[in-house]
Amino acid sequence: MIDLYIDFDGVILDTITTTYDIMKQANIDTTDDNNTKLFYKNLDWKHIIEVTKEINESYSCIRKIIRSKRFNVHILTHVHSLHEIEHKVYAIRKNLGHDIKIIAVPKGISKAEMVNPKDAILIDDFSQNTEQWEEKGGLGIRFNTELEDKGFLVIDRLDQILEYTFEVENGINKKLSRNS
Ligand SMILES: [Mg+2]
Structure with a gap:
């Protein structure tokens, strides 16, 4: 096999859309590598998975x-x-x-x-x-x-x-x- x-x-899961929406609301610059890394590191994944659609x-x-x-x-x-x-x-x-x-x-x-x-x-x-x-x-x-x-x-x-x-x-x- x-x-x-x-x-x-x-x-x-469509987590890219969910997380980009949150970053937008929080005014996080998605083109800034360090900021996005920090954002993802501290993200509440329990919540993200609950609210994100398949x-x-x-x-x-x-x-x-x-x-x-x-x-x-x-x-x-x-x-x-x-x-x-x-x-x-x-x-x-x-x-x-x-x-x-x-x-x-x-x-x-x-x-x-x-x-x-x-x-x-x-x-x-x-x-x-x-x-x-x-x-x-x-x-x-x-x-x-x-x-x-x-x-x-x-x-x-x-x-x-x-x-x-x-x-x-x-x-x-x-x-x-x-x-x-
Ligand atoms: Mg992927």
Whole structure:
């Protein structure tokens, strides 16, 4: 089975919108790296997860992907604090049970450094993550609700991955085909 890593923020939950709205209300400059880092470090993730909506039925899509038995599904998420990991784990366990591995990546480190991307798939809304993933021999799939591809295969619902066949032969990138 192919390892499939799924991002959390901006793919499973729309936390990007929630947190940007809060920063806007608090007059925090989102272009200032230090201020945004501090904001995320001190954020009440219990609250954020409670008030943030799922993106396009993400949890039920993931359950469908697990049931297909075609992929080893993992959640690969950047985090700014231990408190953030704690509440993401609660949310994921509550919605997806224990059939899934959760890997928290400290914000300063690339996802492609935390796990081995070779012949594995990453679904992520941030193109820097999919770029770094492909540089290390994996296949990056972009998640974007506007279907803006930025040069990647793009999806706007997680279960769309089941419409594709992936084969690993001299690298996973070479054998991508859409099921008819
Ligand atoms: Mg993301």
